[in-house]
C-alpha cells in the first residue's frame with residue numbers, strides 16, 4: 001500500500017459531513033422528482049433546502065480550513081491551473097493514465113499525484129457553486145422554483161451543475177472505493193474521527 005496523506009481531524013470531520021450532506025441531497029433530489037406535485041414531494045424539498053443550507057456552511061468551512069490550515073494538501077496543488085509547470089504535470093499524468101487504461105490496467109493510487117488534488121479543488125469549486133446557488137434561491141424565492149427572472153437563472157445554474165455533481169460523486173467516491181479494495185489506500189484514514 002502506498003504511503004497515504006494523513007489529513008487533519010478537522011479536515012476529515014468537515015469532509016465527512018459534506019460528503020454525507022451532498023450524497024443525501026443528490027438522492028433526495030431523485031425523490032423530489034418521483035413525488036413531484038404531492039405533499040411528500042413538498043416535504044422532501046423542505047428537507048432538501050435545510051440540508052442544503054447545512055452543506056453551504058460546511059463548504060464555506062472547508063474553504064476556510066484549506067486556506068488557513070498547516071497540515072494537509074497545499075492550496076497550490078488543489079488549484080494548480082494558473083501555473084504552467086503544474087498544468088504540464090497534470091497533462092503528463094493524464095497521458096500516463098490513458099496509456100495504462102489502454103493496456104487494460106487500472107492506474108495505481110499515488111499520494112503524490114498532481115491530478116487527484118487538482119480534481120479535489122474542482123470539487124470544492126463545484127460544491128460551492130451548487131450550495132451557493134441553492135442558498136441564493138432560498139433568500140430570493142417566492143415559493144416557486146419554476147419562476148422566471150433571477151430565480152430562473154439561479155435554478156438553471158443549480159440544475160445544470162447537478163449533472164456535474166453526479167459525475168464528481170461517482171468518480172471521486174468510486175475511485176476511492178476501488179483503490180480501497182485494490183488495497184492501494186485505506187478509506188478508513190479519511191473516514192476516521194481519530195486524532
Ligand code: HEM
Nearest residue numbers: 005011018019022072073120123124127169173176187190
Ligand atoms: C460530493 C461529496 C464530496 C466532496 C465535495 C469531496 C471532496 C473532497 C476533497 C476536497 C478532498 C481533498 C481534501 C484535502 O486535500 O484536504 C477529498 C479527499 C478524499 N475523499 Fe472526498 N469528497 C466527497 C465525497 C467523498 C466520498 C463519498 C468518499 C468515499 C467513498 C470520499 C473519499 C475521499 C478520500 C478517501 C479522500 C482522500 C484522498 C487522498 O488523500 O488523496 N469523498 N474529498
Ligand code: HEM
Nearest residue numbers: 022025026029049052053055130131134135138145159162
Ligand atoms: C450541495 C448542496 C446541494 C446539492 C448537491 C443539491 C442538489 C440538487 C439537485 C440534484 C437537484 C435536482 C436538479 C434537477 O431537477 O435536475 C436540486 C434541485 C433543487 N434544489 Fe438543490 N442542492 C443543494 C443545495 C440546495 C439549497 C441550499 C437549496 C435551497 C435552500 C436548494 C434548493 C433546490 C430547489 C428549490 C430545487 C428544485 C426542486 C424542484 O425540482 O422543484 N438546493 N438540488
